[in-house]
Amino acid sequence: MNKQKTDLPLIHFENVGLRYGMGPEILRDLTFDIPKKSFQFLTGPSGAGKTTLLRLLFLSLQPTRGLIRMFGRDISDIPRPELPLLRRRVGIIFQEFRLLDHLTTYENVALPLRVRGKDESSYKTDVLELLKWVGLGERINVLPPVLSGGEKQRAAIARALIDRPEILLADEPTANVDPPMARRLLNLFLELNRLGTAVVIATHDLALMDQVEARRMILSEGHLEIHD
Ligand SMILES: Nc1ncnc2c1ncn2[C@@H]1O[C@H](COP(=O)(O)OP(=O)(O)O)[C@@H](O)[C@H]1O
Ligand SMILES: [Mg+2]
Numbered sequence: 328m329n330k331q332k333t334d335l336p337l338i339h340f341e342n343v344g345l346r347y348g349m350g351p352e353i354l355r356d357l358t359f360d361i362p363k364k365s366f367q368f369l370t371g372p373s374g375a376g377k378t379t380l381l382r383l384l385f386l387s388l389q390p391t392r393g394l395i396r397m398f399g400r401d402i403s404d405i406p407r408p409e410l411p412l413l414r415r416r417v418g419i420i421f422q423e424f425r426l427l428d429h430l431t432t433y434e435n436v437a438l439p440l441r442v443r444g445k446d447e448s449s450y451k452t453d454v455l456e457l458l459k460w461v462g463l464g465e466r467i468n469v470l471p472p473v474l475s476g477g478e479k480q481r482a483a484i485a486r487a488l489i490d491r492p493e494i495l496l497a498d499e500p501t502a503n504v505d506p507p508m509a510r511r512l513l514n515l516f517l518e519l520n521r522l523g524t525a526v527v528i529a530t531h532d533l534a535l536m537d538q539v540e541a542r543r544m545i546l547s548e549g550h551l552e553i554h555d
């Protein structure tokens with residue numbers, strides 16, 4: 328592989344702006360890179376636009392101006408039917424988990440593969456290993472309503488990772504757990520990052536951010552400041 332290609336960031340934003348409908352610009356002139364295998368917190372007060380930025384990174388929102396390049400491609404050039412393929416390279420953990428209550432933990436994690444028509448024999452071991460890795464080895468056949476907040480969060484992490492994404496986005500992953508569980512979740516994210524996945528954690532939890540030296544992307548009044 329040539330040097331230029333290996334140095335390409337996973338994601339590149341250039342003067343990106345976003346407004347909802349006719350409303351004010353929520354994000355303004357965002358210019359930044361997310362390098363491969365990097366780890367960063369995305370922070371800023373409630374309402375600053377953290378979730379909105381994650382939705383741009385997950386391709387569930389289009390910017391209203393500026394350029395976004397993901398995996399080397401300008402996203403405005405990508406035909407709609409190809410978006411799901413690109414999105415598979417991004418794992419996301421929504422703040423409200425979005426687990427299906429009538430499916431077991433195992434079935435929730437396997438769902439993205441099942442809906443694509445994959446044969447269970449091709450993924451069963453992966454799902455079980457992933458559930459063990461997040462510490463849910465004993466909870467595979469339980470329905471989400473029975474899981475604690477921390478267990479739901481870990482099930483959502485496993486589901487986000489089942490497709491082996493190159494980047495993981497987590498929206499306020501420690502909002503509903505106590506400090507020891509927050510530390511445990513942070514350790515999972517750090518280990519994942521050591522294994523080579525880029526990680527973006529949206530949070531306003533200062534105690535969490537103080538536990539590791541990591542890049543901080545700080546949103547305030549629509550602008551982004553980066554502390555490396
Ligand atoms: N779907 C939407 N339509 C209109 N405004 C929205 C929508 N989602 C978020 N907003 C507004 O965008 C701003 C940023 O919200 P959000 O990205 O959720 O911030 P954060 O995650 O940092 O709390 C807020 O003012 C919010 O009210
Ligand atoms: Mg939010």
